[in-house]
Amino acid sequence: MGTPVKDITLPDNAPKTLLLQKHADYIAAYGNKKDDYEYIMTEYLRMNGMYWGLTALSLAGQLDRMDKKEVISFAKSCQTEGGGVACSVGHDPHMLSTLSAVQILTLYDAVDNLNVETLVSWVAGLQQDDGSFSGDKWGEVDTRFSFCAVACLSLLGRLDAINVDKAVDFVLSCMNFDGGFGCRPGSESHSGQIYCCVGLLAITGYLHKINTDQLGWWLCERQLPSGGLNGRPEKLPDVCYSWWVLASMAAIGRLHWIDKDKLRAFMLACQDEETGGFADRPGDMVDPFHTLFGLAGLSLLGDESVQPVNPVYCMPENIIRRLNLSTTDDAENS
Amino acid sequence: MEDARGRRLFADLNHAFRKDPLIDEYDFLPVTEPQNNASPLLLVEHKLGLELWSVRLLFRYAYNRLMNWRDRNQASVFIDPQELIHLSRAVLMVNPDCYTAWNIRKELIENGDLPLADDLKLGQLILSKFPKSAETFIHRRWLFQRLVNQCLSSSNDSTASADGHQENGGALLCMDGIDIALGPEANALANGIRPEAAAAAVALGEGGRACAALPLESSRLLAENLHHELTVCDRAADSYASNYYAWTHRAWVVRYCFNCSLQVLLGELERTQTWTMKHVSDHSGFHYRQFLLSNLTKHAARLHRQYAKSLSGLVDAEHDFICDLVQSFPSHEALWYHRKFVFHLMMKSAKTYSSEAAATDRVINGELQALHDAVSKNDGQKRSRLESHSPHVLRQREMDAVQKTASQAKEPFQKTLARKYVEWLEKMFPSLKET
Ligand SMILES: [Zn+2]
16 A cells, blocks of 8 residues: 555554643752653753743643742752853853743843843843854854843843844755755755744744745644554654644644644653653653643643643743733744 | 773773774674673774674763763863873764763864864764764864965965955965866875875965965865865765765765866866766755856856866757766665756856847857857857857746656556656746747
């Protein structure tokens, strides 16, 4: 019968309801079991990991289960003299961990614990002549870093510190013939990069520059018969890519092009009934990363037991509202 | 006690590299408990095996020692550069995305403590175990950028002309009109037969602008490693399907280090044809060809002048190639996506033709003239290409072919993909009227 579609089948006994409390318990306990080796092996993304866990807990409405003081002092201790934030104490500052730190402190309404002035100038200092951003002082350019810079500054209300028009131009120069975006001009379209580029355009009020039908089409072709979404053609479905595709579609107003019921079934099937948490695919090991994107995805799909999520910042909607940030073009500031 | 074992393992690892500096592959062996007195490190024919239980102890030791040194809040111990090189190597062999360890090596290179070539080798070794390690590729770009900048800074000092090739905040190397062999012959060059030739090539601009006094070491390194880098990408692409990092890195090398030289673009187009044929599910491989073709379209005139190739000839050949694959390997989404791109490129150049025809025979610019020349030369019969390649005719022909596939394919998914393609055609190129 020819080549079957690269996909998975959902096991009959896979979970069909959301096990919200289990996920909250899983995340709350995650930080405690500091197995030495695993702990230091993941130290290079500690700050990102804390953002995933804390946001997952906020979406479950249980942020208060974490030690706020401890979190804030950790984030604070990771800010370096130059203003950038490192993934962990002793590591080097990076754009990815800087955004995570700002997101975490925004959840707690406590950004003042950072030296915001030096942080803003560190981020702004990484903008290049062509409008792109490098991830740190070593110069690697990627549209992901453009998103990090813009999201971070916008959360701090300091977009004025960079050349927004140039940042937008660079992202648009990464648009491909299929409507998608890659990491640099001419790079293959990739759902994660698309999420970042669409997010940047949403924050800056330039969504109208997107070829919505073209991109929406490519994005909805990511849905496989199992209901899950993949990140690129002929890849397996995955909870994290499901989120990036779904959030991008939400940002460009094409959420209705997806079969929501099938996607929901796929995401629910990726839960671990015993340990709590989500995996990339049914039956795999769970982790905080996929747990956040599982919960956020279900929230976007309309699950009312999860707090509403903002598709662009991947943070609780009420926090984005509190900051008065808009992620649609029709806002006054566009 | 564990620390002492870790230190011993670290010494063993360093010893293995001293014994065999040509280790080119390594892996972790699924042995979870120490076996009596046998060493957990196995070295056979340049392949290194590390028993899994020892990897944990080794990493813990090397990581803690390195990060304690790095953490400037603590009263740091002094560690000499050689040990830092070894510690960071041990850390990265286990956890190559630990970017701070790569940064430590960047600083060691800047301080002159670590030869850049050693790091190119370490990265290659790590890619044998972790073919999609993002940070390893990022570090390689930094290494190449450094080499390129070293060559350029001296060339700018001596020749001052950076005409028009400004990008990424600095001048790019211009490698056109230079004799660089790609394909099988490239290996001879990459293996260092005549590195001076390639070094000179790097230093030459389009007009044969030579730059005197290159820092010999960096130009030699660049010459030796630039072509080899394409092979490094090949291997990474072989070991992990749709390897985004490997293919975007390859495009970066072509763009940044080769400045999209036509010869390199053409060589790569030829070189990746067989690869994509053998990897019909790999959209990244096909996208790379799209990258090459897109860049070639920017230089139609020069393509004709220097290589006697017509752009439309290349695009037509790619269309034949992809239509063949679509028929031979049904139900592959990656192939249908590539077909969309190629067809869109055909339509683009067809539209250029029609508008040219409408503007009488007046030559609008050199590129169009070259296109035109190439066309009239290559079309054996004098029958007007304008007719057979009009957007209207092209679209109809494509539509007929795909509809035939949609109705005749046995595989349901191939049918679906063909039907989607038809939908796409209708949407992208709605009811074209003949001009
Ligand atoms: Zn995933």
